[in-house]
Amino acid sequence: xxxxxxxxxxxxxxxxxxxxxxxxxxxxxxxxxxxxxxxxxxxxxxxxxxxxxxxxxxxxxxxxxxxxxxxxxxxxxxxxxxxxxxxxxxxxxxxxxxxxxxxxxxxxxxxxxxxxxxxxxxxxxxxxxxxxxxxxxxxxxxxxxxxxxxxxxxxxxxxxxxxxxxxxxxxxxxxxxxxxxxxxxxxxxxxxxxxxxxxxxxxxxxxxxxxxxxxxxxxxxxxxxxxxxxxxxxxxxxxxxxxxxxxxxxxxxxxxxxxxxxxxxxxxxxxxxxxxxxxxxxxxxxxxxxx
Amino acid sequence: xxxxxxxxxxxxxxxxxxxxxxxxxxxxxxxxxxxxxxxxxxxxxxxxxxxxxxxxxxxxxxxxxxxxxxxxxxxxxxxxxxxxxxxxxxxxxxxxxxxxxxxxxxxxxxxxxxxxxxxxxxxxxxxxxxxxxxxxxxxxxxxxxxxxxxxxxxxxxxxxxxxxxxxxxxxxxxxxxxxxxxxxxxxxxxxxxxxxxxxxxxxxxxxxxxxxxxxxxxxxxxxxxxxxxxxxxxxxxxxxxxxxxxxxxxxxxxxxxxxxxxxxxxxxxxxxxxxxxxxxxxxxxxxxxxxxxxxxxxxxxxxxxxxxxxxxxxxxxxxxxxxxx
Numbered sequence: 001x002x003x004x005x006x007x008x009x010x011x012x013x014x015x016x017x018x019x020x021x022x023x024x025x026x027x028x029x030x031x032x033x034x035x036x037x038x039x040x041x042x043x044x045x046x047x048x049x050x051x052x053x054x055x056x057x058x059x060x061x062x063x064x065x066x067x068x069x070x071x072x073x074x075x076x077x078x079x080x081x082x083x084x085x086x087x088x089x090x091x092x093x094x095x096x097x098x099x100x101x102x103x104x105x106x107x108x109x110x111x112x113x114x115x116x117x118x119x120x121x122x123x124x125x126x127x128x129x130x131x132x133x134x135x136x137x138x139x140x141x142x143x144x145x146x147x148x149x150x151x152x153x154x155x156x157x158x159x160x161x162x163x164x165x166x167x168x169x170x171x172x173x174x175x176x177x178x179x180x181x182x183x184x185x186x187x188x189x190x191x192x193x194x195x196x197x198x199x200x201x202x203x204x205x206x207x208x209x210x211x212x213x214x215x216x217x218x219x220x221x222x223x224x225x226x227x228x229x230x231x232x233x234x235x236x237x238x239x240x241x242x243x244x245x246x247x248x249x250x251x252x253x254x255x256x257x258x259x260x261x262x263x264x265x266x267x268x269x270x271x272x273x274x275x276x277x278x279x280x281x282x283x284x285x286x287x288x289x290x291x
Numbered sequence: 292x293x294x295x296x297x298x299x300x301x302x303x304x305x306x307x308x309x310x311x312x313x314x315x316x317x318x319x320x321x322x323x324x325x326x327x328x329x330x331x332x333x334x335x336x337x338x339x340x341x342x343x344x345x346x347x348x349x350x351x352x353x354x355x356x357x358x359x360x361x362x363x364x365x366x367x368x369x370x371x372x373x374x375x376x377x378x379x380x381x382x383x384x385x386x387x388x389x390x391x392x393x394x395x396x397x398x399x400x401x402x403x404x405x406x407x408x409x410x411x412x413x414x415x416x417x418x419x420x421x422x423x424x425x426x427x428x429x430x431x432x433x434x435x436x437x438x439x440x441x442x443x444x445x446x447x448x449x450x451x452x453x454x455x456x457x458x459x460x461x462x463x464x465x466x467x468x469x470x471x472x473x474x475x476x477x478x479x480x481x482x483x484x485x486x487x488x489x490x491x492x493x494x495x496x497x498x499x500x501x502x503x504x505x506x507x508x509x510x511x512x513x514x515x516x517x518x519x520x521x522x523x524x525x526x527x528x529x530x531x532x533x534x535x536x537x538x539x540x541x542x543x544x545x546x547x548x549x550x551x552x553x554x555x556x557x558x559x560x561x562x563x564x565x566x567x568x569x570x571x572x573x574x575x576x577x578x579x580x581x582x583x584x585x586x587x588x589x590x591x592x593x594x595x596x597x598x599x600x601x602x603x604x605x606x607x608x609x610x611x612x613x614x615x616x
Contacts, residue, residue, distance in 0.1 A: 031405070034405060041437055058446035135546075137590070138349070139572075140582060142346040143577065160342060165339070198331075225432050244436065259436070281493055
């Protein structure tokens with residue numbers, strides 16, 4: 001068996017070499033064409049956003065560099081839309097929900113992984129059951145609830161529903177369950193409180209999972225438009241994505257300005273992604289959840 | 292395999308086992324009491340009950356009641372009858388399913404081909420992965436705005452490109468609500484494939500890399516060509532990946548909202564050709580204040596998503612059970 005493998009292997013690689021070179025070249029060409037198809041719309045959008053003339057007439061043949069590059073469209077876009085305010089809103093909402101989601105997921109995950117108390121299975125099933133309830137099922141009653149509580153058009157409405165969730169709890173429970181009990185037991189013998197063990201031993205050991213969860217939550221909350229559309233109607237409270245969606249529907253005839261708005265909304269996200277791409281891709285793949 | 296649906300959503304039970312020192316642990320938990328765990332669980336549990344459980348129950352309840360100035364009046368299945376005889380609802384559901392099927396039918400084969408090439412290419416796989424994944428990070432709203440112009444019939448990127456290669460009759464894309472391969476539904480399918488391809492490639496690639504290399508060595512010894520090996524080893528080994536992608540892809544397609552709303556408003560213009568089921572829910576509940584009809588739609592939506600999840604789990608677990616025998 002091993003003998004055949006040893007003798008067969010060099011033979012096949014030798015035989016395949018010329019064909020292999022050709023297939024490598026074909027694959028590279030196809031992959032580069034695919035990548036160009038991914039980048040081209042972004043680049044075209046960016047180039048058009050720099051053209052003042054784009055608001056009046058667009059060249060019939062797509063141009064990938066404007067004849068009249070200027071930041072005019074960006075000036076108009078920032079005058080039309082309080083982009084700094086939108087960013088501040090998005091950062092606040094995404095920041096607070098992410099911290100809350102991580103904290104409560106880890107806290108519940110720790111209780112489910114290491115705690116011993118009556119009713120654990122039932123409580124865990126309640127948390128898990130939320131995984132099977134799509135947000136869309138409950139969005140209208142949730143909106144009515146927020147409205148009854150007088151929370152519409154407040155940051156609370158954008159934050160409160162997303163502070164805890166079954167997915168994060170489940171992921172944290174799986175991670176914390178793999179921490180050896182001896183480690184926690186040693187701390188208990190030293191007299192550390194359960195919360196101190198959680199804060200000083202468990203959390204630092206969960207950094208990779210926490211990072212995954214943080215990345216996913218940032219993507220979810222940053223890109224969400226459905227919920228902000230329901231609960232906020234004041235411009236001062238719009239998130240970036242919501243502001244972009246509403247601006248895109250009203251200023252659509254000014255191509256240059258609309259695209260400049262879109263560029264301002266996505267450029268920071270793209271830069272953050274390019275810096276963190278390794279972690280972002282790994283988070284999405286390892287958790288099996290789409291961003 | 293790190294992305295099996297089972298491992299993502301099923302309790303594995305590993306945390307329940309206490310193989311070492313049960314006596315000591317029982318003693319320790321007795322002295323410390325169980326209350327600390329309840330205090331840990333209370334805040335997240337309350338949040339989940341108030342913001343997930345309660346509104347879900349309200350949605351189910353509202354679908355059987357009518358809101359009147361005098362309070363809630365029981366309506367039986369009236370709202371479901373209203374919903375199931377409503378052509379706009381069926382149109383929206385039909386659109387959602389059609390767009391979802393078209394998307395999956397295109398994106399999965401395409402992603403498999405690209406992932407197989409990325410897996411075998413010797414140079415540049417990492418930067419290419421980063422580029423393919425880029426639209427995944429961009430909000431569906433921003434992508435919709437961009438593609439609104441890409442599909443512009445007179446000067447858009449796509450028609451401009453088609454004209455420059457010599458086509459004179461170019462499609463109307465988003466302005467054409469008919470059921471055809473160059474209309475609004477085709478356009479948003481192109482958009483979805485463009486935006487979703489990276490995620491499907493990355494997940495398929497992870498599936499490919501988990502296939503043991505000795506399977507291929509054995510096939511090579513048996514004299515199989517790379518293409519034969521691809522069909523007899525690669526595709527069958529990717530089965531769990533495909534089931535996972537079909538399940539998550541179907542649920543995502545059913546929940547489609549942001550891009551279609553940005554392009555067509557809540558009504559899914561032109562001519563409701565782009566209205567999805569979630570947009571219909573949004574429109575009846577939020578804009579027409581017909582909360583009962585919206586709640587009935589939410590219940591139907593919930594049942595469909597649950598059905599998809601159960602079928603996918605069954606399809607996945609069936610093979611797991613066979614493997615155990």
